[in-house]
Amino acid sequence: MLMFSLDPDKLFAQALADALDVTLSPHEERVFPDGERKLRPLVDPRGGDAYVVHSLHGGPVDSPHDKLCRLLMFIATLKDHGAVRVTAVVPYLAYARKDQQTKMHDPVGLRYVAQLFDAVGVAQLIVLEAHNVAAFQNAFRCTTVHLSAHHAFGALAHEIAGTRPLAVVSPDPGGVKRVLLWREALEDQLRRPVNFAMIDKRRSAGVLGGSHLVAGDVEGATVLLLDDLIASGETMQRSAAALRRAGANDVIGCAAHGLFVDKAPEVLANDSLSRLVVTDSVPPFRLPVGGPVRNKLHVVSAVHLFAEAIRTSHAAWWQ
Secondary structure, three states: OEEEEOOOOOHHHHHHHHHHOOOEOOEEEEEOOOOOEEEEEOOOOOOOEEEEEOOOOOOOOOOHHHHHHHHHHHHHHHHHOOOOEEEEEEOOOOOOOOOOOOOOOOOOHHHHHHHHHHHOOOOEEEEEOOOOHHHHHHHOOOEEEEEOOHHHHHHHHHHHHOOOOEEEEEOOHHHHHHHHHHHHHHHHHHOOOOEEEEEEEEEEOOEEEEEEEEEEOOOOOEEEEEEEEEOOOHHHHHHHHHHHHOOOOEEEEEEEEEOOOOOHHHHOOOOOOOEEEEEOOOOOOOOOOOOHHHHOEEEEOOHHHHHHHHHHHHHHHHO
């Protein structure tokens, strides 16, 4: 097994390599004066099963499309030099939110990204909590492995649950299936009923609507509000406020990916959210250290989910 990391800090990839008991393979990256780049492996990939780790969130150095280009070109280079199979390990997949046409002449970004992955010969793609799992799985012709973030939140949920009523809530209709899967897992884990609720939310042309109607029982409950990602924080904050008005005792916001863009540090400082939980798919570099949101933020690792998926995949390939 060969494992490369294109992330600048390599923290996630190094933890993943440690979990798999492998060494990160070296590569060279040169940046030319006009901004073009050259990436090449410094080990021979011929005949190998290669894994390239790169989370495609924007910042703190490169944009999502810069990272996507680097990932695709490096994978193509590995294939050119004889790697038998290349797997893209992408904790956060950029452009996954644009999975359907909602306006005239709209793009379908997810499908275009899938076509690029196919073009360079990606054999397998492993991601954490895609925005729309069905759209994700149907967009790619290569093998896809989708990891659900609620498996990373399980231990913390057990600690949070206590003896109060517990409810899991989707902040919009599109996330209902994600939340129902976590509800089933929690009921098995805790051996008691867990309530479910959904909040009405609509977004058009970037303008958020709804987020006031709570469908389901959250009275007196500790609420786990689950979404695939937190961007500006507006959806999470408005949903938490609605849940408080509906009688929720405590609201913990949970998301696979913490992007925290725009005014998220101010929006999420609101007292309606008592705690925020995200995975390490995206470093929380946009949140000021010591600020009110950073102080209520808990980052859980998704490394063990990726390690198990890679271990299973590699064992099957080796046989």
